[in-house]
Amino acid sequence: MINSIKNSTVDDVKSLEKNKSIALIFLNRKFLLLLLFIIIYAFFAVFAHNFNSFQNIESIMIFSVEIGLLSLGETLVITSGFGGIDLSVGSMLGLSAIVIGELIGRFGLNIWLAIIIGLLVGTGTGLFNGLMIVYAKIPPLLTTLATMYLYSSLALLVSMDQYGNAMPISNFPSIYSIFGQSNILGIPLQFILFFIPITIILYILVQKTIFGKHLLSTGTDEIVSKLSGINVNKIRLWVYTISGLLAAIAALIETSRIASARPDLGSNMNLEAITISVLGGTYIFGGTADIIAVFIASILVTMLDNGLFLIGVNTIWQTGALGFLLIGALILDLIIRKRSL
Amino acid sequence: MENKILLECKEIKKSFGGVHALKGIDFVLNRGEVHALVGENGAGKSTLIKIFSGVVFPDEGSIFLKGKEIKIQNPLDAHRKGIIAVYQEPLVYPKLSVLENIFIGNEIKKSNGEVDWKSEEKRAIELFKSLDIKSEDFIRKPIGKLTTAIQQFTLIAKALNYNAEVIIFDEPTAILSDIDAQNLFKIIKLLRSDGKGIIYISHRLEELQGLADRITVMKDGEIVGTGNNVDMTKKRIIELMAGKNVIEKIQRNNHEEKKDIILKVQGFSKDRVFENISFDLKKGEILGFAGLVGSGRSEVMEAIFGFTKYDKGNIFLEGRNIKIHKTSDAIDLGIMYLPESRKLGLLQNKSILDNVGLPVFNRFLKSLGFINNNNLNSSIKQYVELLSIKAPSLFTNVEALSGGNQQKVLFSKGLIAQPRVLILDEPTHGIDVATKVDIHKLIAKLADDGISVIVVSSELPEIIALSDRVIVMHEGKITGTFEGNQITSLNLISAFVK
Incomplete structure (x- = not known):
C-alpha cells in the first residue's frame, strides 16, 4: 500500500495477524448472535407448539420493535462512555405515550400534531438527561435513576382525571392504529418502516459519519478526544437526546399497537434495554458499538420470551433466562477481551 | 561504641x-x-x-x-x-x-x-x-x-x-x-x-x-x-x-531572521498553577520551554490550547486578540498541541487512520456528515510517508506499533491539522536515541518550513539542541529567557533552581 509499509518487520506482521484475529472475533458478535438465534429458533420450532407459524413469527417481529428501539438508544448512550447509561428509557416512553394519548383522546388534537408534540416531549426528556449529565456533572447512573422516577411520576400526573385518578386513554381514532397494527406484505409496518430504517440510519451514523467517529472516540478516551478538538459535551448531549427521541417513537408504536396509552407503559423496559444492548456487544465502558448486533439481539430476546411462553415455562423463569443469557454474553466478552490483549 | x-x-x-x-x-x-x-x-x-x-x-x-x-x-x-x-x-x-x-x-x-x-x-x-x-x-x-x-x-x-x-x-x-x-x-x-x-x-x-x-x-x-x-x-x-558535555545544535536550513510575531501570550495566570506568563513566539521559530517537572509548563500550554481554563491573561494570534473556549477553537485557528504521553494523544485500540484523522474529520466533509474517505486516506497516507511510519497498514491499531512509530503517528495527527503554531510536550519522551534524532530533524524541518514550534521538554540536551530561544519556568513563573549562545546548560540550570 505504502512504500514504508513494505519494509514492515516480522513483528509488525505478527501483530497484523493478531489484529486480524481480534477483528474476526469481534465481528463474530453478529455471527455469534445469529448462531444463537438459529439454535434457539430450532429448539422452539421442535418443542413449542405453533412457534414456527407465520403468525407467531409476525408477533415476534411486532414485539421486538419497541424494546429494540430503546436498546438502540441505550447503545448510543453506553457507547459515549463516562459511565454512560440510560435507566430512564422506559419512563421516557411512558411519558411520551401518555402525552400523545391525552392530546388525542382527551383534547381531541389532530393526531399528527399530537404525535409531533409527543416526539418533542421524548426528545426533551432525553435532552434534559443530557444537560444534567454534561453541565451539572451528575453521573449518568444517578441522573437517569432520578429522571426514571421523575418521568414516570410526570406521566401519572398527566394521566390524572378530574378526580385525581390516573386513567388510561383508549379512545384513539382508527387511523391511529396504522403504526402498530398494520402490515406490508404480511410484515408488520413498524418493523419495516421504523425498526429496519432506524437501525440502518444509526448504523450509518455510527460507522460512516463524523458524528460516529467522534462518538466512538469520546467513549474510548475522553481526554484523547478533547485534546483532538472533539467537543465531547456536544456528543454526550446528542446521544441522550437521541435516546429520548427513540423512546418517544417506541411510545408512538406501542400506543398504536395496543390502542391505549397508559402512564406505566415501559416501566419494565428500562433494564431490559440495557441487557439487550450489552448482549449486542456494546462495551459497557464505552467506545465500541455494533448496531446490527443490537438489532439481532433485540429480536433474539423477544423470540426467547415468546418461545418460553409457548412451551409453558413459568413467566417468572423468563426473566431468569434473560439473566442467564446476559451472564453468558458477558463471560464471552471477557474471554474475547482477554485473548485480544 | x-x-x-x-x-x-x-x-x-x-x-x-x-x-x-x-x-x-x-x-x-x-x-x-x-x-x-x-x-x-x-x-x-x-x-x-x-x-x-x-x-x-x-x-x-x-x-x-x-x-x-x-x-x-x-x-x-x-x-x-x-x-x-x-x-x-x-x-x-x-x-x-x-x-x-x-x-x-x-x-x-x-x-x-x-x-x-x-x-x-x-x-x-x-x-x-x-x-x-x-x-x-x-x-x-x-x-x-x-x-x-x-x-x-x-x-x-x-x-x-x-x-x-x-x-x-x-x-x-x-x-x-x-x-x-x-x-x-x-x-x-x-x-x-x-x-x-x-x-x-x-x-x-x-x-x-x-x-x-x-x-x-x-x-x-x-x-x-x-x-x-x-x-x-x-x-x-x-x-x-x-556538566561539561557539549551539545550539538540541530542543523537548520532557514537562516532568515525571525521577526514576525505569530503568537503573543500576555499576563497568563491560573491560581496556584502559573502566574503572569508572558511571551512571544515568532514565525518559524523553535521556542523551548525548560524547567523541572511540575514547573507549570504543560499547564500553560494546555490552557493556551483550550484544554483547561485559565483565570487571567490574553492570547494574540498575529496581532488579533483571540478567545479559545475549547480545543476545537484552537485547532481551527491553527494552534495544535500534542501531549506528553502517547497514551493521552492516541486512542490505543484504534487504527492509524482513525487516530490521525481525529482532529480533522470535519475538514473532509462530503455532505450530511459523511466523511470523504478517499481524500482523508490519501492525505493521511501522505503524512505517514513523510514521517516514514513503519506499519503493516493504515488499519493497524496504534497499540501494535513501537513507541517511536506511535510518536510519529501522533506527529501526523498534529501536522494534518496544518497548524501555524505547533506545541510539542516532551516530544521524545521514552523513545530510542535514533528515533529521537529523526524527530529532532523533523521538528527543525517544520520550523524551516515556517511553522512556529514550542517544545516543552525536561531534557536539557533536547532543549539546547533544538531551540532558537529558551524560556525557563520554575514553580509557575518565568525565571529566565535565553537566546543564541546564551543557551547553555549552566545558564538554564541556574534559572531552574532559583
Missing part, C-alpha cells in the same frame, strides 16, 4: 528497560547528618530513594544498615528496618484522623483486641512533643482537612513511632508556605541532633545552605560530586549539575 555510618550503599545499579537509571552509586549517610541530594529530573535521585524505601529493587549492588548488609523487600520492610520516606505530597489516608494515620497497621491494642485509643493518643502527643509541636488541637481531625505541613509532620511522627533512624524527604518544601518550611527545618534539625540520618532532596539550593551538612550532586545516574556544605557553593553545585 556505635558505628558512625548509618546507611551505606555500594555500586548500586538499576536500569529500566535498557535505560540506565543508576550506574553504580556509592552513597553514605552518617548518624546525625542531613545529607542533601540534588540533580535535574532524571538524574536518578528518585530511583535511589525508591531503592532505600523498598519501592524499587536494585539490579546490582549492596546496601548496609549500621554496618550490616540488608535486603529491602518492600516499603513495609523498609519501615520495619527504620527507613521512612516523606514525599512532597504526603501519602496519607485523608478521611482518617491524624491519630489513625500514625497508628494504622500498627495499632496499640487492649488485651481484648480493641484499639486502645487513650494509649495511642498519649503516645502520639509524646511523639509530636519530641518534634516540639503541640498536637492536642488537631490530633483527632481528619488529616485531609489539615495543611500539607501537618500531614508531613504526622508522617514524621509516624516514622518516629517506628523508631525510624533514616528519614528521607523528597522535595518537602515545594508546596509548603515559607513559615511551614521554616518549621519543617526546625524539626529536621531536631531529628539530626537526635542522631537520626536524613536524606534531603530539594531543587531549592538556597535552603540547603543552612540545613545540609553534606551535599551530593547526581547527574545521569551517577554521582558527580559530593562535599561538605561549605565547599559546595551554589555556583559549584550548578556547575556540577550542568
Whole structure:
C-alpha cells in the first residue's frame, strides 16, 4: 500500500495477524448472535407448539420493535462512555405515550400534531438527561435513576382525571392504529418502516459519519478526544437526546399497537434495554458499538420470551433466562477481551 | 561504641528497560547528618530513594544498615528496618484522623483486641512533643482537612513511632508556605541532633545552605560530586549539575531572521498553577520551554490550547486578540498541541487512520456528515510517508506499533491539522536515541518550513539542541529567557533552581 509499509518487520506482521484475529472475533458478535438465534429458533420450532407459524413469527417481529428501539438508544448512550447509561428509557416512553394519548383522546388534537408534540416531549426528556449529565456533572447512573422516577411520576400526573385518578386513554381514532397494527406484505409496518430504517440510519451514523467517529472516540478516551478538538459535551448531549427521541417513537408504536396509552407503559423496559444492548456487544465502558448486533439481539430476546411462553415455562423463569443469557454474553466478552490483549 | 555510618550503599545499579537509571552509586549517610541530594529530573535521585524505601529493587549492588548488609523487600520492610520516606505530597489516608494515620497497621491494642485509643493518643502527643509541636488541637481531625505541613509532620511522627533512624524527604518544601518550611527545618534539625540520618532532596539550593551538612550532586545516574556544605557553593553545585558535555545544535536550513510575531501570550495566570506568563513566539521559530517537572509548563500550554481554563491573561494570534473556549477553537485557528504521553494523544485500540484523522474529520466533509474517505486516506497516507511510519497498514491499531512509530503517528495527527503554531510536550519522551534524532530533524524541518514550534521538554540536551530561544519556568513563573549562545546548560540550570 505504502512504500514504508513494505519494509514492515516480522513483528509488525505478527501483530497484523493478531489484529486480524481480534477483528474476526469481534465481528463474530453478529455471527455469534445469529448462531444463537438459529439454535434457539430450532429448539422452539421442535418443542413449542405453533412457534414456527407465520403468525407467531409476525408477533415476534411486532414485539421486538419497541424494546429494540430503546436498546438502540441505550447503545448510543453506553457507547459515549463516562459511565454512560440510560435507566430512564422506559419512563421516557411512558411519558411520551401518555402525552400523545391525552392530546388525542382527551383534547381531541389532530393526531399528527399530537404525535409531533409527543416526539418533542421524548426528545426533551432525553435532552434534559443530557444537560444534567454534561453541565451539572451528575453521573449518568444517578441522573437517569432520578429522571426514571421523575418521568414516570410526570406521566401519572398527566394521566390524572378530574378526580385525581390516573386513567388510561383508549379512545384513539382508527387511523391511529396504522403504526402498530398494520402490515406490508404480511410484515408488520413498524418493523419495516421504523425498526429496519432506524437501525440502518444509526448504523450509518455510527460507522460512516463524523458524528460516529467522534462518538466512538469520546467513549474510548475522553481526554484523547478533547485534546483532538472533539467537543465531547456536544456528543454526550446528542446521544441522550437521541435516546429520548427513540423512546418517544417506541411510545408512538406501542400506543398504536395496543390502542391505549397508559402512564406505566415501559416501566419494565428500562433494564431490559440495557441487557439487550450489552448482549449486542456494546462495551459497557464505552467506545465500541455494533448496531446490527443490537438489532439481532433485540429480536433474539423477544423470540426467547415468546418461545418460553409457548412451551409453558413459568413467566417468572423468563426473566431468569434473560439473566442467564446476559451472564453468558458477558463471560464471552471477557474471554474475547482477554485473548485480544 | 556505635558505628558512625548509618546507611551505606555500594555500586548500586538499576536500569529500566535498557535505560540506565543508576550506574553504580556509592552513597553514605552518617548518624546525625542531613545529607542533601540534588540533580535535574532524571538524574536518578528518585530511583535511589525508591531503592532505600523498598519501592524499587536494585539490579546490582549492596546496601548496609549500621554496618550490616540488608535486603529491602518492600516499603513495609523498609519501615520495619527504620527507613521512612516523606514525599512532597504526603501519602496519607485523608478521611482518617491524624491519630489513625500514625497508628494504622500498627495499632496499640487492649488485651481484648480493641484499639486502645487513650494509649495511642498519649503516645502520639509524646511523639509530636519530641518534634516540639503541640498536637492536642488537631490530633483527632481528619488529616485531609489539615495543611500539607501537618500531614508531613504526622508522617514524621509516624516514622518516629517506628523508631525510624533514616528519614528521607523528597522535595518537602515545594508546596509548603515559607513559615511551614521554616518549621519543617526546625524539626529536621531536631531529628539530626537526635542522631537520626536524613536524606534531603530539594531543587531549592538556597535552603540547603543552612540545613545540609553534606551535599551530593547526581547527574545521569551517577554521582558527580559530593562535599561538605561549605565547599559546595551554589555556583559549584550548578556547575556540577550542568556538566561539561557539549551539545550539538540541530542543523537548520532557514537562516532568515525571525521577526514576525505569530503568537503573543500576555499576563497568563491560573491560581496556584502559573502566574503572569508572558511571551512571544515568532514565525518559524523553535521556542523551548525548560524547567523541572511540575514547573507549570504543560499547564500553560494546555490552557493556551483550550484544554483547561485559565483565570487571567490574553492570547494574540498575529496581532488579533483571540478567545479559545475549547480545543476545537484552537485547532481551527491553527494552534495544535500534542501531549506528553502517547497514551493521552492516541486512542490505543484504534487504527492509524482513525487516530490521525481525529482532529480533522470535519475538514473532509462530503455532505450530511459523511466523511470523504478517499481524500482523508490519501492525505493521511501522505503524512505517514513523510514521517516514514513503519506499519503493516493504515488499519493497524496504534497499540501494535513501537513507541517511536506511535510518536510519529501522533506527529501526523498534529501536522494534518496544518497548524501555524505547533506545541510539542516532551516530544521524545521514552523513545530510542535514533528515533529521537529523526524527530529532532523533523521538528527543525517544520520550523524551516515556517511553522512556529514550542517544545516543552525536561531534557536539557533536547532543549539546547533544538531551540532558537529558551524560556525557563520554575514553580509557575518565568525565571529566565535565553537566546543564541546564551543557551547553555549552566545558564538554564541556574534559572531552574532559583
